[in-house]
Amino acid sequence: MTGRVRRWALAAGLAGTAALMVAAGTGLPRFGGDQHPYGARAVAASLRQQTANTISSVNFDQRALDTLGEESILFGSVLGTVVLLRQTRDEHRVRPRPERVPAALRRYGAGLLPVTLLIGLYIVAHGQLSPGGGFQGGVVIATALHLLYVGADYRALERIRPLGLFELVDGSGEAAYVLLGGAGLLAGSAYLANVLPHGTFNTMASGGTVPLLNAAVGLEVASAVVVLLAHFLDQAIEITDNRKAHR
Amino acid sequence: MADTALVTLTLLFVAAAAGAAVLTRDPARQAVVLSLLGLGLALLFTVLQAPDVGLSQLGVGAAVTPLMILLTVRKVRRRRKRDG
């Protein structure tokens, strides 16, 4: 195919996509309206399941299988990154020099770490009640640990970060989600069905399996981000390749 | 009224930040603009009444993404300095 033919094929494809997008757009409800067929049904279902945060009800109850897919995508991509960024035979580790950090910054990092950790746990635990949940809280928890890197140095972070343990928790979080889905089958219902008692609306003990699935995702995401950043940090700070020695 | 103004303003901010991120050539400086774009997106999701998505954007965009980009830049620059 010559360049010209390719450009025409591209233009035709783009025009077709644009026409379909415009046609689909005309069928949408008006922007900002308060009537939406899917919204009304999702809200009714989440009220039936005693889950105050409808978004969590959609993510972890009504469409829990989709979230399993998303969680597995994160799990798989972190696994792939770990394989790509591993230390190969022609690379070796150099211990980084300790960084000189001002005392105020060191104190801020040390003081803010537990506060940030607590905020992350709060976001995970209140997923069924207010905005947030396992993913959002998990990322905040992982960021909290890295305050040690910016508040002190990489060696301080390495001391409190047993990587093997985080890799184990990453897999366990993923497994916990899959197994919690199986609980629905054991109870004689569908996979990932919300079979636990739904509890009292707008309290911590509500939503049935929603808080449990949130906790599983929280574990998985927090350790996945820690493992991911660990390999980036290793490559950027500790690992150097030996190519100079071969010359 | 104020609601429409907020949505319009935030959309303009996001469009401007995205444009600026594309036009910035140096990856380290681009990471700063990208971080501003992330903050704008978190605000956009919130004024569109999707705080859950806003919180996800904030969590990923505030510190984790800049850290990954800057660590990659550091690794590439270190290798180039040694080879060059």
Next chain:
Amino acid sequence: MNGWLVAAAVLTAGGLGPCLWAGSRGTAGRRVAAQNMATLLLCLDFLLLAQGYGRPSYVDLALVTCVLGPAGTLVFVRLLAEELHDEPEGGPPGARLLTPVTLVATPATVLPLCVATGPGRAMAKLLVIGVLLGLGATVTTRALRHG
């Protein structure tokens, strides 16, 4: 028409807009200072929106911003250390603005919100966010000015 939402719109246009302008040009130090200022203003913006929409749970966005914002700025300060080192004595020009803006804008936003909320757990949360913002601004300003 809701006064809190008008204030949020003014803060978005008059605060975040200039931050984007300063953040997309000039030296690395100037850009990081602008990004730092943007996280502070965004946090206040979230507080105003939560009150304006009558959704107390939106305050969680501000709570997350007030800890992750400074963390992000410190990531830039650590990994752009070489470029920030070339800044003139006293750090990039924007860094000098942050402390006065924090000292004026944080109480100017948090205190009226406290009055509107009334005493209780919600007010304690607002005050915690205010204190964390102040601490974060102090530390990031110092880190930016001393590279």
